[in-house]
Amino acid sequence: MTVIEERPAPPAAPPPRPTNRLWALLRNSWRQLTSMRTALVLLFLLAIAAIPGSVFPQRGVNAERVTQYYQAHPDLAPWLERLGGFEVYASPWFASIYLLLFTSLIGCVVPRLIDHVRALRMAPPEAPKRLERLPEHAELVRAGEPAEVAASVARDLRRRRFRTKVREGEDGNWTVAAEKGYLKETGNLLFHFALLSVLIGVGFGHWYGWHANRLLVGGTDQGFCNTLTQYDDSTLGPRVQPADLPNFCLKLTDFDATFQSTGQPKTFLATVQVTRDNGPARTREFTVNDPLRLGDANVYLIGHGYAPVLKYTDRFGVSQTKVVPFLPIDAMQTSEGVAQFPDVNIDPKTDKRDPALQMGFEGRYLPTAPTDGRATSAYPAENNPMLYLTAYRGDLGLDVGTPGSVYSLDQEQLASGDLENVSGTRPHALKLGDTWKLDDGTKLEFVGTRPFATLSVRYDPTQGLLLVGAVLGLIGLMLSLSGHRRRVWFRVRANSDLAGSPDASGGTLVTAGGLPRTDYPGFTDEFTTVVKAAEEGTP
Numbered sequence: 439m440t441v442i443e444e445r446p447a448p449p450a451a452p453p454p455r456p457t458n459r460l461w462a463l464l465r466n467s468w469r470q471l472t473s474m475r476t477a478l479v480l481l482f483l484l485a486i487a488a489i490p491g492s493v494f495p496q497r498g499v500n501a502e503r504v505t506q507y508y509q510a511h512p513d514l515a516p517w518l519e520r521l522g523g524f525e526v527y528a529s530p531w532f533a534s535i536y537l538l539l540f541t542s543l544i545g546c547v548v549p550r551l552i553d554h555v556r557a558l559r560m561a562p563p564e565a566p567k568r569l570e571r572l573p574e575h576a577e578l579v580r581a582g583e584p585a586e587v588a589a590s591v592a593r594d595l596r597r598r599r600f601r602t603k604v605r606e607g608e609d610g611n612w613t614v615a616a617e618k619g620y621l622k623e624t625g626n627l628l629f630h631f632a633l634l635s636v637l638i639g640v641g642f643g644h645w646y647g648w649h650a651n652r653l654l655v656g657g658t659d660q661g662f663c664n665t666l667t668q669y670d671d672s673t674l675g676p677r678v679q680p681a682d683l684p685n686f687c688l689k690l691t692d693f694d695a696t697f698q699s700t701g702q703p704k705t706f707l708a709t710v711q712v713t714r715d716n717g718p719a720r721t722r723e724f725t726v727n728d729p730l731r732l733g734d735a736n737v738y739l740i741g742h743g744y745a746p747v748l749k750y751t752d753r754f755g756v757s758q759t760k761v762v763p764f765l766p767i768d769a770m771q772t773s774e775g776v777a778q779f780p781d782v783n784i785d786p787k788t789d790k791r792d793p794a795l796q797m798g799f800e801g802r803y804l805p806t807a808p809t810d811g812r813a814t815s816a817y818p819a820e821n822n823p824m825l826y827l828t829a830y831r832g833d834l835g836l837d838v839g840t841p842g843s844v845y846s847l848d849q850e851q852l853a854s855g856d857l858e859n860v861s862g863t864r865p866h867a868l869k870l871g872d873t874w875k876l877d878d879g880t881k882l883e884f885v886g887t888r889p890f891a892t893l894s895v896r897y898d899p900t901q902g903l904l905l906v907g908a909v910l911g912l913i914g915l916m917l918s919l920s921g922h923r924r925r926v927w928f929r930v931r932a933n934s935d936l937a938g939s940p941d942a943s944g945g946t947l948v949t950a951g952g953l954p955r956t957d958y959p960g961f962t963d964e965f966t967t968v969v970k971a972a973e974e975g976t977p
Contacts, residue, residue, distance in 0.1 A: 471538070472545030480539040487535055491526035494518060509849075527644070540637050547630045554623050561603040562615035565927035569951030572927075574965040576950045578973040584930045587946045588612035591928050591972045598968065600926070611931040619924055619955065625917025632911035639900035639907060648674045648683070649896040654690035655745045655761050656889045661689030661711075664735070664895070684734035684897075687713040691721070693889040695742055697818050701770055708739055708891050734897060741766075741892035743773055746803055746825055747885040752782040753878055763890045764803045765845055771818040775845050776800040777827075780836050783880070793833040798847050798857065799882065801827035801865055825884050826865040829876060832857040923955030926968060948972060 470476060495503035504524050508515040522529030569575050580587050585606075591614045592602045600616035607613065650672035652662050662668040664683050674680070692709040706726050711719045714732065724730040730737035745763040752758075764775030776798060783795035806817035807824035833856040835848035851857045866874055868884040875881050898904075933945045950972065952965040 468545065471542050472549075473542075474546055477539065477542040477546050480535060480542055484532075484535050484539055487532050488526070490523050494523045494526070496526065497524045536637070536641070540634070540641075543630055543634050543637070547627060547634070550623075551627055551631075554620075554627060557623075558620060562601055562617045562925065564605065565613040565615055565929055566951065569927060569929060569949050572951035572953050574950075574952035574962060576965075576969045578948050578950070578969065579933065580946050580948055580973060580975060582946055582975075584610070584612045584932055584946050587948060587975075588614050588928070588930045590975055591930070591948070592616075594971050595926070595968070611929065614928040614930070615925070616927070617923070617925040619922045621917045622921025622923055622956065625914045625919075625921055628914030629911050629918060630914075632907045632909075632914055635903055635907035636911070639903040643675075643898045643900040643904070645675045645677045647896070647898040647900075648672070648678050649894060651740075651892065651894050653763055653890055653892050654688075655763060656690045656693040656708075656891065658761060658888065659689070660761075661687060663687040669895075684732070685715050686732055686735070688737065688893075690891055690893075693742060693891050695819075695889070701818050703818075706739060706742060708893075710737075735895050736897070738894040738896065739891055740894045743771060743890055743892075744803060744805060744820070744887045745890045746775075746777075746887050748777050748799065749883040749885050750777075750779050750782060750797060751881045751883075752779075752784075752797075753880055754783065754786060756782065756784070756786075758782060759885065761888055763845075768814065769818070770815040771805050772813075772815040773803045773805075774801070775803070776847055778834055778836070778844075778847075780834050794831075796832065796834045796836075797880070798830040798834050799827045800830065800847050801825060803887075820887065823870050823887060825868040827861070827868065827874070827882070828859060828865045829861040829874075829882070830857040831860045831878075922958035922961070924952065924958060924961055924964075925955065926950065926952045926965065928972065 495507050497504050507524075518524060522531065526532055566572070582590075588604050592604045595602045595614065595616040598618075600618045601620070602614065602616045605613045605615070650666070650669040652669050654660060654662070664686050666672050666674075666680050666683075689711045690708060691711055694705075694707045694709075696704040698704050707723060708725070708730075709721065709723050710730065712722050712730070712732065713719045722730055724737065724739065726739050729739070743763060743766045745761045747759065747761050749757055749759045758779055758781070760777055760779070762775055762777040764773035766773045778799075779797040780793075781791065782797055784791045802813060802825075804813070804815040804822075804824045804826075805819060806815050806821040808814070808816040813826065830847065830852075833851060835851040835856070847857065860877055868874055868882075870884060870886060873881055873883045927950065929949045931947055933947050950965075950969050952961065952968075954961040
């Protein structure tokens with residue numbers, strides 16, 4: 439009789455723990471965000487997001503152009519304002535792409551750096567058992583003991599800058615493992631860390647930096663001090679207060695420009711007097727590629743032009759002289775501008791000013807007027823100065839308190855008829871020294887011109903960081919493109935140990951194999967050179 443022993447059933451497996459869906463979603467989202475593909479997509483999106491900043495005028499760069507855009511596109515401009523089109527680089531959507539890219543790069547690069555450091559500290563891996571299965575393999579016979587041959591092969595590989603590891607097996611055979619090309623991953627990491635430094639520099643530069651622009655006429659007493667009220671336009675970083683600006687004053691004493699025969703600029707030289715911290719005035723010179731460095735700020739030369747000197751004599755014999763910059767509109771310094779005389783034609787008996795008798799002159803200045811009568815300059819230097827002006831009499835609209843451009847007349851005043859054209863249908867031409875007598879007996883004299891320079895004053899605390907990041911990024915990119923990961927192995931053993939060997943008198947059999955870790959067309963030639971050196975036993 440067979441007795442069947444009943445064994446207790448094994449305990450049931452515990453039910454699987456329910457998956458935390460929120461945690462799984464966060465984990466997967468983080469992995470997706472920190473992938474290299476996502477980083478490249480965000481970098482591409484950042485480049486696309488910067489395009490509107492080049493297409494539409496930016497309030498931080500030129501607020502006047504934003505006002506002009508509102509006037510030219512009254513329906514579209516409010517929508518662009520809501521979308522941040524006039525302040526692209528300070529908009530929430532641009533900042534979100536910027537921060538996501540920053541986070542993605544950190545999450546992508548830091549783990550790779552840890553893995554790379556760990557790989558650099560590890561010895562090259564042991565040789566595979568079947569070296570003949572590798573893409574490159576060879577066999578050779580050398581004289582000498584296996585230990586000596588292995589040491590010789592290792593010395594040659596180290597001379598070729600391979601990381602090398604020699605191992606002795608339990609069977610008395612020797613293996614030499616070598617690898618090369620870690621600079622490729624080093625270059626990749628260096629490039630990405632350089633990109634991170636650039637992003638950090640841009641962010642902190644925006645927070646703690648500032649810039650402002652000012653137009654200065656040379657040869658006059660006109661100057662400015664480093665305060666916001668004395669700049670034509672300015673932008674301060676969110677962490678900068680007006681009181682944080684450094685204390686200096688600057689005056690343009692001279693400006694010299696030379697041109698090639700084709701009209702292309704040749705040299706620009708600005709001479710200024712600089713006063714810092716209420717100290718003595720010092721004369722300094724700077725050019726386009728050599729800015730004026732003041733420690734806490736740099737002054738860049740970004741433009742130049744001519745300022746006609748106009749003398750207006752009103753009906754009561756009172757004269758006013760103004761130096762009026764005309765802004766260039768082409769490379770030959772064809773310039774346009776306006777001269778406004780609001781405080782003229784005041785009756786000395788009543789001392790009352792009649793807005794209807796204000797004078798404005800709008801026109802174009804040609805440094806070198808062509809002989810064919812065209813209204814564009816033929817050369818940027820003043821070889822044949824000519825000034826074309828149209829005179830307007832009436833209310834200039836300067837008393838209403840509405841800010842306007844100093845380089846053009848108020849278009850609303852022109853449209854409403856408050857300004858009357860008193861010069862006829864064609865502009866009046868004035869050569870240097872000419873006097874124009876108007877219909878009411880007043881006169882305008884073209885006295886001469888003065889050069890002016892447009893200066894950009896900037897401070898960026900992270901400028902050095904950006905420079906270092908750009909240089910390191912180029913170095914990393916070159917290392918990444920020139921580096922190639924590859925490994926080679928040599929197995930060294932005595933011929934007398936081989937069963938059935940036709941040469942049992944001694945010697946050493948060397949088996950070599952090579953594996954490129956990346957696409958490297960020159961690996962076959964390099965492997966052949968390494969094997970040949972191992973066969974010849976180069977000391």
